[in-house]
Amino acid sequence: MKIENVEVIGVVGAGTMGHGIAQTCIKTGFAVYLIDVDRDILEKALGLIRDGPFGLMKLVERGKLNMNQVNEIMKRIKTTTDYDEFSKKVDVVIEAVPENPELKKKIFRLLDEKCPEKTVFASNTSGILITELATTVKRKDRFVGMHWFNPAPVMPLIEVVRGSLTSDETFNLTFELSKKLGKTPIEAKDGPGFYTTRFITAYLYEAIRLFEAGLAEINDIDEMTKLAFRHPQGPFELMDLIGLDTMLHIGEYIYSLTREPQYKPPLTLRKLVLSGYIGDPRFKPGSRGGCRDYFKVVNP
Numbered sequence: 001m002k003i004e005n006v007e008v009i010g011v012v013g014a015g016t017m018g019h020g021i022a023q024t025c026i027k028t029g030f031a032v033y034l035i036d037v038d039r040d041i042l043e044k045a046l047g048l049i050r051d052g053p054f055g056l057m058k059l060v061e062r063g064k065l066n067m068n069q070v071n072e073i074m075k076r077i078k079t080t081t082d083y084d085e086f087s088k089k090v091d092v093v094i095e096a097v098p099e100n101p102e103l104k105k106k107i108f109r110l111l112d113e114k115c116p117e118k119t120v121f122a123s124n125t126s127g128i129l130i131t132e133l134a135t136t137v138k139r140k141d142r143f144v145g146m147h148w149f150n151p152a153p154v155m156p157l158i159e160v161v162r163g164s165l166t167s168d169e170t171f172n173l174t175f176e177l178s179k180k181l182g183k184t185p186i187e188a189k190d191g192p193g194f195y196t197t198r199f200i201t202a203y204l205y206e207a208i209r210l211f212e213a214g215l216a217e218i219n220d221i222d223e224m225t226k227l228a229f230r231h232p233q234g235p236f237e238l239m240d241l242i243g244l245d246t247m248l249h250i251g252e253y254i255y256s257l258t259r260e261p262q263y264k265p266p267l268t269l270r271k272l273v274l275s276g277y278i279g280d281p282r283f284k285p286g287s288r289g290g291c292r293d294y295f296k297v298v299n300p
């Protein structure tokens, strides 16, 4: 497929990443079809796209968009819970369901049956091998990794990942599409965690290990990181934004393939997730809270 032929982008999953990806696509002129498992999640996603912490209304406040433009942009998105309806219309699919290989494979198998031949499949996985996800579809040449960053409307990078059988045409299309979406694409190799996730996982887990070892408090680790390295957020703030469940699943996958100790999920992270503390509820609907909230409860 050529970039000129991409009109409708299908986004699968309307959570933290999916709603931000959808927002970026409609803002840059594409039509979007957004699918999730229930209407409530889709309604929440539409609310976040318009009024959320990184939503379109923030651009109105900053004088970068006017209300007419917001209304026009919002007209470009449609939502559904029906895969039959969704699959008929999409030129490119960007999948953003939870970081669970079996779930992603099940969805791609279904999409492969239902979508037109020409439709290109991209996964926003943080680090599952693209070659592994592509085993589930016939169109292995039209399957690619498109790894966005959180918050999707704001962060400039897209890691584009070529699976073993991704064609040049698909890879180039994804590069061009990323640019049209206002992002900077860079190629990353197909290894568990690609480049950025390997890096961030080792870094964030190390912050948890420092805390587990009693070497520093959570607030101090965040503050020291910001002041010492000029990071905009500390590691615990960042984990609450990314989602602690996502951070756990990513480490489990990278560790399962590499057995390198820096990717082994710390026990504290597992306990947070098992207790329902999966991040900042503003970004993770249904979460009881983030790291600090958890420690107020278990270690007041």
Ligand SMILES: NC(=O)c1ccc[n+]([C@@H]2O[C@H](COP(=O)([O-])OP(=O)(O)OC[C@H]3O[C@@H](n4cnc5c(N)ncnc54)[C@H](O)[C@@H]3O)[C@@H](O)[C@H]2O)c1
Binding pocket: 012, 013, 014, 015, 016, 017, 018, 035, 036, 037, 041, 095, 096, 097, 098, 099, 100, 103, 107, 124, 125, 126, 127, 147, 148, 149, 150, 241, 242, 243, 246, 250, 284
């Ligand atoms: N959170 C981050 O910072 C971040 C950054 C980059 C990439 N990622 C990757 O993006 C993907 C999504 O992560 P997230 O943080 O947005 O997760 P999330 O849990 O916030 O959202 C996932 C969404 O997928 C939906 N979903 C589940 N099953 C579905 C199905 N069968 N059909 C349609 N929708 C379904 C869920 O209802 C949910 O709304 C993961 O692969 C993650 O590793 C996450």
